[in-house]
Amino acid sequence: MKQNYDSDEKTALQAKYDAQKIAFGPIMFQAAKALRDLGILELIKSRRKEGITMDEIASQLNLSVYGVKVLLEAGLSLEMVRVEDDKYILTKTGWYILSDELTRVNMDFVHDVNYLGMFSLTESIKTGKPTGLKVFGEWETIYEGLSQLPEHVQKSWFAFDHFYSDYAFPEILPKVLGNGVKRVLDVGGNTGKFAMICCRFNPDINVTILDHPGQLEKAYVNARAAGFADRISGVAINLLDHSKPFPKGPDVIWMSQFLDCFSQEDILQLLLRAKASLEGTGGSLYIMETYWDRQKFEASTYSLHATSLYFTNMANGCSQMYHSEDMLKLIERAGLYVAEEIDDIGVSHTLFKCKVKNN
Incomplete structure (x- = not known):
């Protein structure tokens, strides 16, 4: 679905309202998360037919009426709850904040990985460095310190990373691993999740993971636990050292x-x-990415534009969720060509099957 970015048809009143949403966005984000994490949305959901009063919520959750009041009033503006006869009822938006896995993964990723560091986004734009990363440690990129991040931050990071790929993997395995494939090189294989999926899919496949030593250690542990230690190996490498083949x-x-x-x-x-x-x-190179210009839904494009700023401020200061044309031009420059491409894989992925020119 092509998004419309070449018009500005809002009324001045709507535009001003949207500007206020942006101005107060960080505060309202925390209100939404508090409504979720304190159990307020869950309690309202449990009384979905008759609704529930503010006083009842405060009493049942052992919270002050004042605290519940300010959060619920924020929830009204966020359109997460509505009120009838002084009783609060969950809206569709409130349901998604509470119960939708995609929304939960995104919200936890924003809060645990990004929120504190994003204060320095302007500095990252000026310097080309992930200046927000300093809230966790003194690394050049988040990947160097991934295995050393606080446990809850790692949990949210991996949940975000795996959520999107988990939906995509089942669709692409027969295509990627068919036709007598025996040797797979998993570049940036992290904790070995895809490597183990490959081994389960086909008992004749062996996988070599290329990644940082810290990530490989986790991958080895996971491979041993899954019984694939003899089929999953690794090469410890700084992938930014382009002298290493x-x-x-x-x-x-x-x-x-x-x-x-x-x-x-x-x-x-x-x-x-x-x-x-x-x-x-x-052989073939398979590239699976989420390109913001190839999304069917506006919400997906919005999420990918926001995720680019994570790369700018927290990850490395120089990457992003790319437009597909950016990637296609780079593939061409590298002496490769796209033999096949498939859109709409999983949540939002595109798969490029690349071959060496004149191979």
Whole structure:
């Protein structure tokens, strides 16, 4: 679905109201999260037919009437609750904040990973550095410190990362791992989730993960626990060191939600290294990403534009959720071509199957 970004048809009154939503957005975000986390939305949901009064909510949750009052009034403006005869009822928006897995994953990711650091976004724009990351530690990128982040931050980061891929993997496995594939190179394989899915899918497949040493240690633990220690191996590598070649000769190189973690200059170098690994093999590079211009729903595009700012301020200071044309141009420059492309995979992914030119 093509989004309309070339018109401005709001009335002045609507535009001013929307501007106030932006101005108070961080405060209202916390109100929405408090309504969820304190159990207020759940309690209102349990009384969905008759509704529930403010005093009843305060009494049952052992909260002050004042505290419940200010949150519920914020909830009215957020359109998460409505009120009839002094009784509060959950709206559709309130239901999504409370019960929708996608919304919960996104909200936890914003709060736990991004919220404190995002105060320095302007500095990141000026410097090209992830200045918000300093709230957690002194690393150049979040990937170096991922295994050292506070436990609840890691939990929210991985939940965000895995949610989108988990829905996509079942759709693409037969296509990626069919036709006699035996050797898979999982670039940026994190904790080995995709590697283990490959091993379950086909007992003849062996997977090599390329990632930071800290992530590989977690992947090894997970592989042993799943009984795949003999089929999952790893190469500890700084993927930004472009002097380090990828292992030669895989049938498949897999890059899922990976290239969005890098600048365009680094993506080009990574693609060149993938090409060198595949030359003479007839193998394929599969790139699975969420491109903001290929989304069916406006909410998806909005979420991806916001996620780009996580990369700017928290992750590395130089990457984003790309427009598909950005990636296609880089693939062409690397001496590869897209043999096949599939949109609308899982929640919001596109899969590019790339081959070496003249291979």
